[in-house]
Amino acid sequence: MSITEPAAHPLYLSPDYASTVLRAPSRGLLEFPADPEAMELTGPVFGEGEVTPGDADLTTGRNGDPIGERIVVTGRVLDAAGRPVRNTLVELWQANAAGRYDHPGDVHPAPIDPNFSGAGRALTDDAGEYRFVTIKPGPYPWRNHHNAWRPAHLHFSVFGTAFTQRLVTQMYFPGDPLFPFDPIMQSVRDEAARARMVSAFDWDTTVPEWALGFRFDIVLGRTPVEDA
Amino acid sequence: MSALPPTPSQTVGPYYSLGLPYAGDWEAVPEGTPGAVRMTGRVLDGAGAPVPDAVVEIWTGRPGGVRARGPEGSGFARCSTAPAGAYRLRFVPPAGPYVPVLVFARGLLKPVATRAYLADDPFLAAIPDGRGATLRATWTGDATLEFDVRLQGEGETVFFDYGTGG
Numbered sequence: 541m542s543i544t545e546p547a548a549h550p551l552y553l554s555p556d557y558a559s560t561v562l563r564a565p566s567r568g569l570l571e572f573p574a575d576p577e578a579m580e581l582t583g584p585v586f587g588e589g590e591v592t593p594g595d596a597d598l599t600t601g602r603n604g605d606p607i608g609e610r611i612v613v614t615g616r617v618l619d620a621a622g623r624p625v626r627n628t629l630v631e632l633w634q635a636n637a638a639g640r641y642d643h644p645g646d647v648h649p650a651p652i653d654p655n656f657s658g659a660g661r662a663l664t665d666d667a668g669e670y671r672f673v674t675i676k677p678g679p680y681p682w683r684n685h686h687n688a689w690r691p692a693h694l695h696f697s698v699f700g701t702a703f704t705q706r707l708v709t710q711m712y713f714p715g716d717p718l719f720p721f722d723p724i725m726q727s728v729r730d731e732a733a734r735a736r737m738v739s740a741f742d743w744d745t746t747v748p749e750w751a752l753g754f755r756f757d758i759v760l761g762r763t764p765v766e767d768a
Numbered sequence: 769m770s771a772l773p774p775t776p777s778q779t780v781g782p783y784y785s786l787g788l789p790y791a792g793d794w795e796a797v798p799e800g801t802p803g804a805v806r807m808t809g810r811v812l813d814g815a816g817a818p819v820p821d822a823v824v825e826i827w828t829g830r831p832g833g834v835r836a837r838g839p840e841g842s843g844f845a846r847c848s849t850a851p852a853g854a855y856r857l858r859f860v861p862p863a864g865p866y867v868p869v870l871v872f873a874r875g876l877l878k879p880v881a882t883r884a885y886l887a888d889d890p891f892l893a894a895i896p897d898g899r900g901a902t903l904r905a906t907w908t909g910d911a912t913l914e915f916d917v918r919l920q921g922e923g924e925t926v927f928f929d930y931g932t933g934g
């Protein structure tokens with residue numbers, strides 16, 4: 541049985557996303573050595589102190605309330621067997637409600653929000669669950685092709701328990717009309733796999749009189765030797 | 769046990785510096801740690817041009833988290849190549865012959881996974897077409913190493929399959 545889930549992930553070379561053309565490896569990958577002692581099968585271990593309580597709330601910490609639609613984003617980090625990945629670090633970054641990143645490279649003529657940095661982090665709990673409070677990001681234009689717009693998304697970075705599980709992905713919002721036109725989302729060729737990047741609106745996460753809730757579970761890959 | 773299909777990988781994009789860098793991120797161990805070395809290098813694209821928006825990460829197997837590091841530091845370090853395509857990392861070499869390396873970038877829809885070998889190793893000699901040499905870091909002093917990552921083309925670095933395919 542193959543260790544790979546190739547249809548679940550983009551190819552390196554996805555020419556509709558122009559930046560892949562000069563950056564995609566061209567020689568084929570080397571099979572991961574079947575060595576149960578390989579360092580890649582371990583990873584950082586996180587404890588108390590890795591995050592401080594305010595880190596998971598992107599709506600506080602500056603002088604005032606950020607503009608936009610307050611949302612709660614929560615979900616579980618799971619391994620391929622469905623087990624919760626506890627105490628793992630989740631890093632998040634995103635555009636503000638107007639679709640603008642607080643980054644010098646972003647020249648989209650939309651306002652910076654002085655009360656929104658767009659960065660947060662959290663540790664998962666004993667159930668593998670993380671929870672962020674943030675602002676729903678806006679879509680934004682990019683210069684990949686004529687009239688190119690990214691669907692609204694959150695950037696997620698997750699560690700897991702092995703270096704081989706390291707994952708950076710993007711979380712999208714349900715029903716976005718930009719999905720079919722986005723080469724980054726469409727770089728994932730399998731429709732069911734694309735759907736796993738789309739969060740679900742959730743009444744149980746929604747806080748009355750305060751914020752809509754979205755659920756986004758993150759499943760990390762099998763480690764090569766688990767399967768060997 | 770039935771397997772859950774994985775969440776797909778997506779690029780870090782051009783604005784990762786909002787979320788990924790942190791103070792001292794490039795130092796897996798504090799300055800002055802006995803045995804520490806400094807590895808520097810560049811990430812290069814298929815035209816040989818430096819990639820100024822990549823993130824290089826290493827794991828050297830010491831206990832401890834990422835940002836919350838004890839006095840012995842952490843086994844993990846991360847360095848952005850902005851603005852010139854170059855990175856630096858300080859770490860204590862692990863017991864084994866190599867350091868695992870991951871590179872993320874705009875234009876990489878999933879990271880590339882490689883290894884920086886700090887000494888000759890039979891594993892490198894067994895890689896076809898002499899490409900094992902791309903995994904060999906070069907000692908430039910008693911405690912300094914150079915290791916470039918070529919994403920594509922002439923001298924392309926050997927990358928491993930962590931299970932996400934080519």
Ligand SMILES: [Fe+2]
Nearest residue numbers: 693695781783
């Ligand atoms: Fe983005």
